[in-house]
Amino acid sequence: MRCADFKTSYIADEAIFQSLFVKCALGVLFAALLIFPFMAGAYELYIANLIGFAVIGAVGLNILTGFTGQISLGHAAFIGIGGYTAAILITRLHFPFWLALPCAGVVSAAAGVIIGIPSLRVKGLYLCVATLAAQFIFEFLFIHWEPLTKGIRGINLPAPQIFSITLDSERKFYFLTASLVVLLVAYARNLFRSRVGRAFVAIRDRDLAAEIMGISLFRYKLTAFAVSSFYAGVCGALWVSFMRIVTPEHFPFHLSIQYLAMIIVGGLGSVLGSIFGAIFMTLTPELLNVLSSALSQMLPGLQKLFIPMKEVVFGTLIVLFLVFEPRGLAEIWRRIKTFFGLWPFSY
Amino acid sequence: MDILLQIIVTGFVTGGVYGLIALGFVLIFKATGVLNLATGALMTLGAFVCLTFLTRLGAPFWAAFLLTLVVELLLGFTIERVVLRQLIGEPIISVIMVTVGLSSILHGLTHIVWSPEHRSFPELFPPEPLDLGFAVVPSGLWWGFVFAAVATALFLLVFKFSRTGIAMRATASDQQAAQSTGISVRWVFALSWSFGCMAAAIGGIVIGNISGISIYLGDIGLKVLAVIILGGLDSIGGAILGGFIIGVLENLAGLYLDPVFGGGVKDIAPFFIIVLILLIRPYGLFGKKIIERV
Numbered sequence: 001m002r003c004a005d006f007k008t009s010y011i012a013d014e015a016i017f018q019s020l021f022v023k024c025a026l027g028v029l030f031a032a033l034l035i036f037p038f039m040a041g042a043y044e045l046y047i048a049n050l051i052g053f054a055v056i057g058a059v060g061l062n063i064l065t066g067f068t069g070q071i072s073l074g075h076a077a078f079i080g081i082g083g084y085t086a087a088i089l090i091t092r093l094h095f096p097f098w099l100a101l102p103c104a105g106v107v108s109a110a111a112g113v114i115i116g117i118p119s120l121r122v123k124g125l126y127l128c129v130a131t132l133a134a135q136f137i138f139e140f141l142f143i144h145w146e147p148l149t150k151g152i153r154g155i156n157l158p159a160p161q162i163f164s165i166t167l168d169s170e171r172k173f174y175f176l177t178a179s180l181v182v183l184l185v186a187y188a189r190n191l192f193r194s195r196v197g198r199a200f201v202a203i204r205d206r207d208l209a210a211e212i213m214g215i216s217l218f219r220y221k222l223t224a225f226a227v228s229s230f231y232a233g234v235c236g237a238l239w240v241s242f243m244r245i246v247t248p249e250h251f252p253f254h255l256s257i258q259y260l261a262m263i264i265v266g267g268l269g270s271v272l273g274s275i276f277g278a279i280f281m282t283l284t285p286e287l288l289n290v291l292s293s294a295l296s297q298m299l300p301g302l303q304k305l306f307i308p309m310k311e312v313v314f315g316t317l318i319v320l321f322l323v324f325e326p327r328g329l330a331e332i333w334r335r336i337k338t339f340f341g342l343w344p345f346s347y
Numbered sequence: 348m349d350i351l352l353q354i355i356v357t358g359f360v361t362g363g364v365y366g367l368i369a370l371g372f373v374l375i376f377k378a379t380g381v382l383n384l385a386t387g388a389l390m391t392l393g394a395f396v397c398l399t400f401l402t403r404l405g406a407p408f409w410a411a412f413l414l415t416l417v418v419e420l421l422l423g424f425t426i427e428r429v430v431l432r433q434l435i436g437e438p439i440i441s442v443i444m445v446t447v448g449l450s451s452i453l454h455g456l457t458h459i460v461w462s463p464e465h466r467s468f469p470e471l472f473p474p475e476p477l478d479l480g481f482a483v484v485p486s487g488l489w490w491g492f493v494f495a496a497v498a499t500a501l502f503l504l505v506f507k508f509s510r511t512g513i514a515m516r517a518t519a520s521d522q523q524a525a526q527s528t529g530i531s532v533r534w535v536f537a538l539s540w541s542f543g544c545m546a547a548a549i550g551g552i553v554i555g556n557i558s559g560i561s562i563y564l565g566d567i568g569l570k571v572l573a574v575i576i577l578g579g580l581d582s583i584g585g586a587i588l589g590g591f592i593i594g595v596l597e598n599l600a601g602l603y604l605d606p607v608f609g610g611g612v613k614d615i616a617p618f619f620i621i622v623l624i625l626l627i628r629p630y631g632l633f634g635k636k637i638i639e640r641v
Contacts, residue, residue, distance in 0.1 A: 065440065069440075071439070071440050071443065117626075118622065118625045118626055118629075121625070121626065121629050122625050122629040124439045125382050125439060125443070125580070126576070126625055126629055128382070128439075128443055129382075129572055129576055129621060129625070130621065130622060130625045132569070132572070132618075132621075133572075133573075133618035133619070133621040133622050133625075134622070136569075136615060136618045137615060137618050137619065137622070140611060140614075140615040143611065144608050144609055144610070144611060146609070257447055257451065260444060260447070261444075261448075264440075264441075264444055268440070305458075305459055307458070308454075308455040308456070308458035308459045309455065309459070310455070311451045311452070311454055311455030311458070312451070312452050312455035312456060312459070314448075314451050315447075315448040315449065315450070315451030315452030315453075315454075315455065316448070316452055317448075318444055318445070318447065318448030318451070319430060319445055319448040319449060319452070322434065322437075322441045322444060322445050322448070323430065323433045323434065323445075326437065326441060
C-alpha cells in the first residue's frame with residue numbers, strides 16, 4: 001500500500017510542489033497573505049513589514065552560512081550598504097524607487113564579492129573574524145564618510161513611489177514587501193534545485209572534495225557571497241525606505257548577530273527555517289516589549305531594561321537552540337509533519 | 348619627534364595589556380579549539396565584580412582582586428561544563444555562535460545588574476605619572492602594564508613548569524596521546540576555560556583602571572582579535588608580541604590618520620590590520636600552518 005511520502009523518480013523527488021496537499025497549503029497561505037492587510041491594523045502591518053524585511057535578510061544569510069558554510073558576522077554591513085545605496089541614489093541622483101531597489105542589491109553584491117575574497121584563502125574561524133572586521137570597517141565608513149553618508153545625522157528619504165502610487169502607508173508598503181518576499185524566497189528555493197545551489201552545498205560539506213569534483217571554489221564561493229549580499233542589499237533598501245531614514249545606528253554588530261540568531265533558531269541550511277527564524281526573532285522582542293510595558297505599572301523602571309532584556313533573551317535562545325535543537329525550528333516542523341503524515345498508524 | 352616617541356611608548360604599554368587579554372583567547376583556543384568571542388563580556392563582568400567588592404563591601408584591593416578571580420574561575424568552569432561540553436565535535440559555526448550567545452547573555456545581565464553609567468575605579472595606585480625622560484606614561488597605564496606583565500609572566504610560569512600546565516600543553520599538542528598518558532582531557536578543558544576567564548577578568552580590571560568602567564568596556568575584546576590573528580591563534584608568544592605590535596600600530600594610526608579621516612581611526616585600525624593579515628599570512632606570525640588532506 002502506498003504510504004506517506006513515496007516517490008519512484010528523481011524528478012518527483014525534486015519537485016517543488018511535492019503533493020496536492022502542498023499546493024493547497026500554499027494556495028491558502030497566499031490567500032491569507034492577500035487578505036491579511038485588509039483585516040489588520042497599522043501596528044500589525046508594521047510588524048508584518050518588519051518580518052518581511054527580516055525574511056529577505058535571513059534567507060540571504062542562510063544561503064551563505066547555512067548552505068555554503070561560510071560564516072558571516074558582517075551581514076548587517078551588507079544590509080547597511082544596500083540601505084545607504086538606495087538612500088543616496090534616490091535623494092542625490094533622483095533615481096526612481098523601482099530602479100534604486102535592484103541597484104542597492106547589486107552594489108551590496110559587489111561589496112559582498114570584495115569581502116568574500118579572503119574566503120578563498122581562509123575559512124572557518126578566520127573567515128568569521130574577517131567578516132567581523134568588515135562589519136566594523138563599514139560601520140566606520142557609514143559614520144565617517146560624511147560627504148556621502150552625512151555621518152551620524154543620517155539621510156532622510158521621501159516615501160517610495162512606484163509608477164504613480166506613493167507607498168506612504170504600512171498597508172501599501174505591505175504589498176510591495178510581500179510580493180518581494182514571495183519572489184526572493186521562491187528564487188532561493190529554486191536555487192537549491194539547480195547546479196549552482198548543489199555546488200554551494202558541496203562546498204559546505206567538504207570544500208576540498210568539492211574542488212576535486214570539478215566545482216570551482218573561486219567562482220562558487222564568490223557567487224554565494226554575491227547572492228547573499230544581494231538579498232541583504234534589497235532587505236536594507238526596503239527597510240530604509242520604510243523607515244524613511246538611514247543612520248549608521250541602524251546597522252550595528254548586534255544586527256549581524258540577530259540575523260545569525262534567526263538562521264540558527266530557524267534552521268541552518270533550510271529556506272523554510274530562515275522564514276521561521278525571521279518571524280520568531282522579530283516577534284520575540286515585540287512580545288517582550290508588550291510584556292514589559294504591561295508590567296511597567298507594577299515594576300517601574302522595567303521599560304529601561306528592555307534593551308538588555310532583549311539581549312539576554314536572544315543570547316539564551318541562541319545557546320538553547322544550539323545545545324538542544326541544533327537544526328532549529330525547521331526540524332521541529334519536520335517532526336510534526338512526519339507525525340501527522342503517518343498518523344494515526346505511525347508504526 | 349617627541350610626540351612620536353611618546354606615542355610609541357604609550358602604544359607599547361597598552362600593548363602589554365592587549366597581550367594579557369590575547370593570552371586569555373589563546374589559552375582557550377589552544378586547548379579546546381574554541382574562539383571565545385565572549386571575552387569582552389567576561390572582561391566587563393570582571394571589572395564590575397571587582398568594583399562591587401571594592402566599593403560595596405569595602406574590601407581592600409588585593410582581596411577584591413582575588414575574589415574576582417575566584418568568581419571568574421567558577422564562571423569559566425560553569426560555562427565549560429554546562430554549555431561548551433555539549434558542543435564538542437559540533438560544526439564550527441555552532442561553537443562560535445554559542446560564545447556569541449553567551450556574550451549577549453553576560454552583556455545583558457551586566458547591563459541589568461549594574462546600570463550603564465560610566466564609573467571610575469577608586470584611586471588604587473599613586474597618581475604620579477612615570478617620567479622616562481623621553482616620554483611620560485600616565486599612572487593608570489603604567490600600573491596597568493606592570494599588572495598585566497606580572498599576570499602574563501605568572502600564566503607563562505604555570506604553563507611551563509606546573510603539572511597542570513604541562514597537562515594543558517600536552518592536550519593542546521595531541522588530545523589522544525594526552526588522554527592515553529592519563530591526563531583528564533575534560534579537566535584540562537575546564538581548566539583552560541577558567542584560566543581564560545581569569546585572564547579576561549584581569550584584563551578588564553586593568554582597562555577599567557585606565558579608562559573607567561562602563562558596560563562598553565568589553566568592546567576592546569574584539570579589537571584584541573587583531574592581536575591573536577597577527578600572532579597566530581595558537582601561539583602564546585605570538586599573542587604577547589602581537590599585543591605590542593598592535594598597541595603601537597593603532598596609536599600611530601591614531602596620530603597620523605585621525606586628522607585625515609576625522610577621528611575614530613585608532614579604534615578601527617586593528618580591524619584593517621586583521622584584513623591585511625588574513626590576506627597575506629592567514630595563520631599569523633607564529634601560528635601553526637594547517638595542512639589539510641582529504
